Amino acid sequence: MTAKVRKTATKLADGRDFFYFDDSPEYVSGEKTRRLDDPRPLTDRFAPQTDAEGNEVAFTGPIMRFDALTGDWIPMAAHRMNRTFMPPADANPFAPAREGATYQDGEIPDTDYDVVVFENRFSSLMQVPGVPDEVTYLNGNPLFAERPAAGRCEVICFGPKLEENLVSMGEERMRTVIEAWADRTEELSQLPGIEQVFCFENHGEAIGVSLHHPHGQIYAYPFITPYTQRMLLQARNYRQRTGRNLLSDVVAAELESGERIIAQTDHWVLYVPAAARWPVEMHLAPKRDVPDIPSLNEEERKDLANIYLRMLQAGNRFHQREDGSYVDLPYVAGWHQAPNSAKDDLRLHLQLISIQRSPDKLKYLAGSESGMAAWISDTTPEKIAQRLREVWK
Amino acid sequence: MTAKVRKTATKLADGRDFFYFDDSPEYVSGEKTRRLDDPRPLTDRFAPQTDAEGNEVAFTGPIMRFDALTGDWIPMAAHRMNRTFMPPADANPFAPAREGATYQDGEIPDTDYDVVVFENRFSSLMQVPGVPDEVTYLNGNPLFAERPAAGRCEVICFGPKLEENLVSMGEERMRTVIEAWADRTEELSQLPGIEQVFCFENHGEAIGVSLHHPHGQIYAYPFITPYTQRMLLQARNYRQRTGRNLLSDVVAAELESGERIIAQTDHWVLYVPAAARWPVEMHLAPKRDVPDIPSLNEEERKDLANIYLRMLQAGNRFHQREDGSYVDLPYVAGWHQAPNSAKDDLRLHLQLISIQRSPDKLKYLAGSESGMAAWISDTTPEKIAQRLREVWK
Numbered sequence: 001m002t003a004k005v006r007k008t009a010t011k012l013a014d015g016r017d018f019f020y021f022d023d024s025p026e027y028v029s030g031e032k033t034r035r036l037d038d039p040r041p042l043t044d045r046f047a048p049q050t051d052a053e054g055n056e057v058a059f060t061g062p063i064m065r066f067d068a069l070t071g072d073w074i075p076m077a078a079h080r081m082n083r084t085f086m087p088p089a090d091a092n093p094f095a096p097a098r099e100g101a102t103y104q105d106g107e108i109p110d111t112d113y114d115v116v117v118f119e120n121r122f123s124s125l126m127q128v129p130g131v132p133d134e135v136t137y138l139n140g141n142p143l144f145a146e147r148p149a150a151g152r153c154e155v156i157c158f159g160p161k162l163e164e165n166l167v168s169m170g171e172e173r174m175r176t177v178i179e180a181w182a183d184r185t186e187e188l189s190q191l192p193g194i195e196q197v198f199c200f201e202n203h204g205e206a207i208g209v210s211l212h213h214p215h216g217q218i219y220a221y222p223f224i225t226p227y228t229q230r231m232l233l234q235a236r237n238y239r240q241r242t243g244r245n246l247l248s249d250v251v252a253a254e255l256e257s258g259e260r261i262i263a264q265t266d267h268w269v270l271y272v273p274a275a276a277r278w279p280v281e282m283h284l285a286p287k288r289d290v291p292d293i294p295s296l297n298e299e300e301r302k303d304l305a306n307i308y309l310r311m312l313q314a315g316n317r318f319h320q321r322e323d324g325s326y327v328d329l330p331y332v333a334g335w336h337q338a339p340n341s342a343k344d345d346l347r348l349h350l351q352l353i354s355i356q357r358s359p360d361k362l363k364y365l366a367g368s369e370s371g372m373a374a375w376i377s378d379t380t381p382e383k384i385a386q387r388l389r390e391v392w393k
Numbered sequence: 394m395t396a397k398v399r400k401t402a403t404k405l406a407d408g409r410d411f412f413y414f415d416d417s418p419e420y421v422s423g424e425k426t427r428r429l430d431d432p433r434p435l436t437d438r439f440a441p442q443t444d445a446e447g448n449e450v451a452f453t454g455p456i457m458r459f460d461a462l463t464g465d466w467i468p469m470a471a472h473r474m475n476r477t478f479m480p481p482a483d484a485n486p487f488a489p490a491r492e493g494a495t496y497q498d499g500e501i502p503d504t505d506y507d508v509v510v511f512e513n514r515f516s517s518l519m520q521v522p523g524v525p526d527e528v529t530y531l532n533g534n535p536l537f538a539e540r541p542a543a544g545r546c547e548v549i550c551f552g553p554k555l556e557e558n559l560v561s562m563g564e565e566r567m568r569t570v571i572e573a574w575a576d577r578t579e580e581l582s583q584l585p586g587i588e589q590v591f592c593f594e595n596h597g598e599a600i601g602v603s604l605h606h607p608h609g610q611i612y613a614y615p616f617i618t619p620y621t622q623r624m625l626l627q628a629r630n631y632r633q634r635t636g637r638n639l640l641s642d643v644v645a646a647e648l649e650s651g652e653r654i655i656a657q658t659d660h661w662v663l664y665v666p667a668a669a670r671w672p673v674e675m676h677l678a679p680k681r682d683v684p685d686i687p688s689l690n691e692e693e694r695k696d697l698a699n700i701y702l703r704m705l706q707a708g709n710r711f712h713q714r715e716d717g718s719y720v721d722l723p724y725v726a727g728w729h730q731a732p733n734s735a736k737d738d739l740r741l742h743l744q745l746i747s748i749q750r751s752p753d754k755l756k757y758l759a760g761s762e763s764g765m766a767a768w769i770s771d772t773t774p775e776k777i778a779q780r781l782r783e784v785w786k
Contacts, residue, residue, distance in 0.1 A: 065667055065668035065774075066668060067666070067668035067670070068627065068631075068639065068643055068667075068668070069624050069627060069628075069639065069640065069643065069666070070620070070623045070624055070627060071623055071626065071627045072623075072668070072670075072766075072767075072768070074668045074669075074670045074768055074769070074770055075769045075770070076769075076770045076772070076773050076774075077770060077771050077772055077773060124769045138650075138667060139646070139649070139650035139652060139667075141646045141649070141650065143642060143643055143646045143667075144646065144650075144667045144668075198760070198761070198764070198765055200760035200761075200764055201760070202759040202760050207757050207758075207759050207763075208755070208756075208757025208759055209759075217760060219760075219761060219765075221765075221767065223767075225761075225765035225766060225767040226623070226765070226766040226767060227463070227764065227765045227766040227767070228765065230463045230464055230465075230619070230766075231462050231463055233464065234461065234462060234463060234464045235462075238461075246461065246462065247462065249536060250461055250462065250536055253532070253534045253536045253537065256532070256534070257531075257532035257534065257537075259532065273460070273462070274458055274460075274461075274531060274532075274536075274537045275458035275459060275460035275461070275465070275467045275537075276467075277460070277465075277467045332759060332760050332763050332764050334760055334764035334765070351764060353763060353764070362601070363601075364600050364601025365600075365758055366595040366600050366601055366602075366725060367591070367593035367594070367595050367610060367612075367725050367727055368591070368593075368612060368618075370600075370725050370746060371591070371593055371620070371725050371727035371744060371746070372591055372612075372614075372618035372619070372620045372621065372727070373465075373618060373619035373620040373623075373766070374465075374466075374614065374616075374618040374619060374620070375465070375467055376467070376468045376469075376517045377467055377468070377469045377470060378470050379469070379470055380469050380470060381458075381469075
């Protein structure tokens with residue numbers, strides 16, 4: 001980790017991991033330290049529970065079922081979850097603790113922070129001590145395999161203020177976020193049974209974000225996701241056929257054509273892929289062939305902080321309304337990192353997608369997309385790239 | 394086709410195919426016939442076009458690009474489309490022609506109809522005469538393959554009245570719809586280059602339906618869709634391992650367990666799949682092992698008309714508001730039919746999915762679903778099945 005960021009680990013009252021990633025000089029130097037204790041009266045999240053008949057039952061965590069028709073693992077809401085203590089509905093759980101308060105309404109022990117990461121409270125992926133990661137069969141039938149959803153969901157808060165957004169926080173903070181992504185990817189990849197780590201950000205009400213505090217998420221999946229499976233198949237076939245890395249050649253081809261390139265820095269290329277499927281789609285790839293965020297060097301991380309923010313800013317100028325104002329682009333920005341078992345096949349890249357078709361129209365995932373996973377685009381990659389170049393600063 | 398439905402083929406003014414599927418006795422008997430001419434001043438849809446410089450250019454239709462990273466074909470908006478004649482924005486293009494009018498504001502030549510099917514006017518899949526179905530390379534690069542999107546998109550209108558819905562049209566009309574699906578599947582499967590036919594219905598504003606006239610769609614894809622590819626892989630592996638058909642065994646397993654069965658008729662089973670991924674999901678499968686709708690026999694079609702409508706009705710009682718009223722369930726109902734090249738591997742079934750999580754909450758496809766195609770369910774299949782059995786009539 002860069003010397004400019006300091007990580008401090010603690011645990012929340014229910015036992016979840018919590019990490020401060022500080023870039024404020026007084027915390028980096030150690031002159032000041034973060035508050036570590038969480039005085040909330042939370043039950044240990046793995047504690048036994050009481051069922052409807054008053055019996056004590058073990059907490060078993062979420063499960064996932066194998067979809068025999070498609071080969072997908074589907075994590076599902078746990079049958080029992082400890083939800084004994086709920087914050088008031090209007091509270092912002094990601095706000096720093098109020099001065100002098102007993103921190104009853106949020107997740108953050110300290111009264112201020114830079115970047116924090118912690119395990120999601122109501123997690124759909126969870127490793128529960130004592131629950132073996134074994135396949136069992138629902139109804140005793142081999143077609144109905146299920147397993148604990150033994151992964152992990154973490155939340156990353158980009159800053160302490162509700163009204164801020166990552167896009168306007170500046171390169172230093174972005175750099176801290178990158179350090180946090182690298183750190184979490186590295187640590188989560190080492191947990192037993194984890195296949196891949198997905199750092200992503202959902203932004204905007206149009207894609208269902210209900211918590212407006214600037215934050216992203218980090219999922220550690222105990223399986224290789226269907227999208228990654230498809231990418232691996234293509235990358236392996238390509239390597240077998242040509243001896244080369246597929247994404248390296250795609251990036252080279254994009255650079256050679258130039259038609260869909262939005263911007264470049266010394267170490268990164270931002271482009272609209274030749275087969276873009278969303279109304280707005282950008283891929284951000286390092287020029288060097290690296291499998292994941294932890295493999296990025298100092299210079300690449302610094303450069304990334306710059307182009308990542310400019311990418312978000314360009315997105316926010318993509319759709320202009322008739323009155324001249326711009327649409328705050330709803331988006332999903334997700335990092336495709338090589339899974340643990342395929343570090344040589346996949347290459348790191350970010351995919352930013354948006355369902356915003358025009359200032360007042362969204363793309364809906366209807367029959368073809370939801371039923372057949374067959375995307376149909378209403379525009380062309382060249383038009384998207386042209387617009388993004390127009391608004392690039 | 395059953396003797397109770399009569400098909401009459403015609404062409405719209407721009408050359409598109411148009412079919413009446415009639416169940417009214419006077420049309421079935423031939424006593425009355427449908428109006429065939431469409432007097433709208435539409436340009437032939439394949440006619441050459443004039444570009445910005447006033448030059449005449451050939452109409453080439455939509456294309457699709459190969460996504461080298463995932464292996465998906467992505468159809469895209471055509472570079473040039475004939476849109477010389479546009480109906481007024483507030484017109485209902487699926488309404489029957491007005492008596493005595495010159496039919497300028499809609500697609501239907503006659504002043505009344507039962508069920509009609511016609512090629513979509515602004516189609517993202519289209520077979521254009523004279524355009525060879527060949528792969529070319531964008532920017533001359535083998536990584537950027539493109540091909541004409543040489544498929545077909547058809548619209549099916551379930552009845553003449555804007556304010557009606559399929560769910561309340563009755564079994565006779567539903568039976569006519571089934572005949573139309575069977576007819577179109579059979580004919581479209583025989584077009585050159587078509588790999589599979591997808592009959593589906595999008596219902597509700599929540600999934601983006603803007604045309605409220607009761608209608609569905611039929612896509613003939615010139616490729617095997619990603620979802621079907623995944624299903625084929627599983628089905629073929631299963632057959633290799635066991636010698637048996639996967640979906641047949643899944644249906645048998647569901648019947649044996651009974652836990653997720655919603656209803657049965659003599660020929661059909663309706664159940665929530667053991668790995669349901671949507672807030673509401675139902676699968677409707679014939680008890681006999683058939684690859685597609687055309688293979689259904691008389692009794693199976695009759696039975697289907699009954700259970701299909703009861704399935705939609707149950708969906709409309711799934712979510713009840715506090716005031717006692719029910720949510721008109723937004724849904725996608727799509728038929729998985731075996732592709733032309735794999736009639737022995739896939740087995741016919743309908744998948745009905747809804748993003749409605751509660752009376753006032755939708756599921757959004759955010760990071761995990763949109764970025765990684767990894768669905769996470771907030772409920773369990775058993776809870777969905779229990780609720781559907783409660784409201785079943």
